[in-house]
Amino acid sequence: MKVLTKFLGAMLLAYCCVGYAKPPEPYPNKAITLVVPFAAGGPTDVVARMLAIPMGQSLGQTVLVENIPVSRTQCAKKSRPKPTSHT
Numbered sequence: 215m216k217v218l219t220k221f222l223g224a225m226l227l228a229y230c231c232v233g234y235a236k237p238p239e240p241y242p243n244k245a246i247t248l249v250v251p252f253a254a255g256g257p258t259d260v261v262a263r264m265l266a267i268p269m270g271q272s273l274g275q276t277v278l279v280e281n282i283p284v285s286r287t288q289c290a291k292k293s294r295p296k297p298t299s300h301t
Contacts, residue, residue, distance in 0.1 A: 245276040253283040 248266055252258045262279045270277040 240274075242273060242275050245278055246270070246273065247278045247280050250279060250281045251284060252281065254281040 246269075248262055248269075250258055250262045259279070259281055266277040266279050
């Protein structure tokens with residue numbers, strides 16, 4: 215009887231906690247920025263733009279291609295994520 219009481223108490227507690235759970239927001243919920251570390255017009259830019267269209271359709275969000283022609287060590291410093299998009 216004691217085990218049954220503990221079990222029912224745990225079930226009641228779990229039921230109460232589930233009732234107040236908030237459903238998760240869909241992800242991604244902002245525009246996505248695809249950073250290309252080379253100059254615009256090159257083969258990497260063309261491939262990135264070709265991939266951005268189906269990626270945006272499958273994710274249901276806008277995919278922006280941003281070209282930042284910098285050296286390898288500076289790419290992470292230059293591509294600061296905007297608060298209005300995912301990078």
